[in-house]
Amino acid sequence: MTENPIGVNLTRHIHQTQQAHPEATGELSTILNQIALAAKIVSRKVNRAGLADVLGYTGTENIQGEEVRRLDVLANDVFISAFDHLGNFCVMASEEVDEAIPIPDEYLCGGYSVAFDPLDGSSNIDANVSVGTIFAVHRKISFGPRGDNSDLMQPGNRLVAAGYVVYGSSTMLVMSTGNGVHGFTLDPEIGEFLESHRDIKIPEKGKIYSCNEGNYGYWTEGVRRYVDHIKESDEASGRPYSTRYIGSMVADMHRTLLYGGIFMYPGDLKKDPTTPHGKLRLLYECAPMAFLCEHAGGAASTGRGRVLDVIPESLHQRVPFFAGSTNDVRELESFVAKYEGA
Numbered sequence: 001m002t003e004n005p006i007g008v009n010l011t012r013h014i015h016q017t018q019q020a021h022p023e024a025t026g027e028l029s030t031i032l033n034q035i036a037l038a039a040k041i042v043s044r045k046v047n048r049a050g051l052a053d054v055l056g057y058t059g060t061e062n063i064q065g066e067e068v069r070r071l072d073v074l075a076n077d078v079f080i081s082a083f084d085h086l087g088n089f090c091v092m093a094s095e096e097v098d099e100a101i102p103i104p105d106e107y108l109c110g111g112y113s114v115a116f117d118p119l120d121g122s123s124n125i126d127a128n129v130s131v132g133t134i135f136a137v138h139r140k141i142s143f144g145p146r147g148d149n150s151d152l153m154q155p156g157n158r159l160v161a162a163g164y165v166v167y168g169s170s171t172m173l174v175m176s177t178g179n180g181v182h183g184f185t186l187d188p189e190i191g192e193f194l195e196s197h198r199d200i201k202i203p204e205k206g207k208i209y210s211c212n213e214g215n216y217g218y219w220t221e222g223v224r225r226y227v228d229h230i231k232e233s234d235e236a237s238g239r240p241y242s243t244r245y246i247g248s249m250v251a252d253m254h255r256t257l258l259y260g261g262i263f264m265y266p267g268d269l270k271k272d273p274t275t276p277h278g279k280l281r282l283l284y285e286c287a288p289m290a291f292l293c294e295h296a297g298g299a300a301s302t303g304r305g306r307v308l309d310v311i312p313e314s315l316h317q318r319v320p321f322f323a324g325s326t327n328d329v330r331e332l333e334s335f336v337a338k339y340e341g342a
């Protein structure tokens, strides 16, 4: 018989990881398998999004806009209903919902909280550009029988698992439970996530910067000077850095994890002249991506320190975000320190 003819699917990967940790309760396995199930459902919907127009799934006016909104809501509903009854979670938070989402009374509460962005970058769907789901899992720390906001508002350095699903030319789940970062590609014929990228490592230094440079005039001086700098010839290659910006965080971060370089969403002085925060949200966008970056050997910073060390102040808090190759992120930080002071 051929050695392991079915390869390593997500369940097998989780099983192997669990065997290496005899103290594991199996709760995380249940959670990750349920994320995979929800991702398959959303993936199918996203892949059919373009057909909505043809098949007249929605009303006659503003079909594209309606469909995008509907997909956001649908992805949100899919993930909530994948999580709420498991007995593993005590509370949830979603980009789509203002307040923390409690576990319904009829279901058991468990030892973890989850924050997620069900369909990040959904404004790109009309143009058939990749979108994604991001998730972040913490241990319950509150004392009551049901969870509360404190279970969600923990710094990223206490994450126990995080990851994303990118709905692109193929659907991929990339995740870490603290033992490396691993990627699984959905085989649509058998409906399984198969291990395709074991132990992803970000190159120490890249050649790509990724940001919405249209906002250049709103950035702080250190960030502007840094971007000016990487557009000059790089000592090693004799060429400036290349720009790649999809405008869909999951897709931009996926490329950054694989190829290296730096992804940036800097603070915006126009929106907030005193403490410029960026656009991206800490709990379900920046912290989980920072967790993956660090576990892949890279770095993630607010420009002034580790994203993972930011103490959350609110559920939908935004922070400046710079992530990718360690040398690139450190260089950005040195420009911020030099031109903006401590």
Ligand code: AHM
Residues within 6 Å of the ligand: 095, 117, 119, 120, 121, 122, 123, 212, 247, 248, 249, 250, 265, 279
């Ligand atoms: P969303 O959560 O409303 O989809 O917004 C987040 C998205 C990210 O995916 C992406 O990095 C960013 O917004 C792009 O913003 P901009 O259009 O300002 O460049």
Ligand code: MG
Residues within 6 Å of the ligand: 095, 117, 119, 120, 121, 285
């Ligand atoms: Mg988002």
